[in-house]
Amino acid sequence: MMFTKAVAALFLSALAQTGMTYAAPLEKRDVYSPPVLYPHTGTVWYSGQTHNVTWDNSNPPTSISNRAFILLRQGNSELPVVLAHDFDLRAGRVEVEVPDVITGNFSIVLFGDSGNWSEDFLINGPIDF
Ligand SMILES: *[C@@H]1O[C@H](CO)[C@@H](O)[C@H](O)[C@H]1NC(C)=O
Ligand SMILES: *[C@@H]1O[C@H](CO)[C@@H](O)[C@H](O)[C@H]1NC(C)=O
Numbered sequence: 001m002m003f004t005k006a007v008a009a010l011f012l013s014a015l016a017q018t019g020m021t022y023a024a025p026l027e028k029r030d031v032y033s034p035p036v037l038y039p040h041t042g043t044v045w046y047s048g049q050t051h052n053v054t055w056d057n058s059n060p061p062t063s064i065s066n067r068a069f070i071l072l073r074q075g076n077s078e079l080p081v082v083l084a085h086d087f088d089l090r091a092g093r094v095e096v097e098v099p100d101v102i103t104g105n106f107s108i109v110l111f112g113d114s115g116n117w118s119e120d121f122l123i124n125g126p127i128d129f
């Protein structure tokens with residue numbers, strides 16, 4: 001009983017602190033998830049190559065709150081393969097090295113907020129099935 005109350009008190013106090021933090025914002029922060037321009041339909045990459053992933057950076061917010069990273073995606077699944085991370089989302093491009101994959105159609109996801117993915121394109125890997 002006392003333990004439960006103590007936990008509840010801690011929880012409420014944490015909530016109160018969170019509320020206070022958000023109640024006094026220093027600046028407006030925006031999540032940003034711009035559309036990917038390259039790679040796109042018809043793009044062919046080979047494992048081991050380096051390419052610039054590019055995105056439309058024409059309307060960047062002044063402050064970006066989300067952490068930038070790029071994942072590889074196949075079908076409807078985001079793969080736990082990080083192609084790039086912690087780059088500047090305003091730059092509109094970042095170099096990635098194409099990983100070893102089983103040859104197939106992939107897309108890349110730029111995070112971004114909830115993530116914005118490219119069109120499907122082909123990666124030629126060292127293994128064909
Ligand atoms: C990526 O873009 C930058 C800037 O345009 C360029 O210097 C670099 O060579 C490009 N990298 C590749 C792999 O094309
Ligand atoms: C990739 O997609 C294209 C177009 O849908 C298809 O013709 C091709 O067979 C696919 N390639 C592989 C390796 O899955």
Ligand SMILES: *[C@@H]1O[C@H](CO)[C@@H](O)[C@H](O)[C@H]1NC(C)=O
Nearest residue numbers: 033034035036114115116117
């Ligand atoms: C990609 O970004 C554009 C512009 O921000 C947005 O309208 C679109 O819904 C996004 N697409 C996806 C798949 O998240």
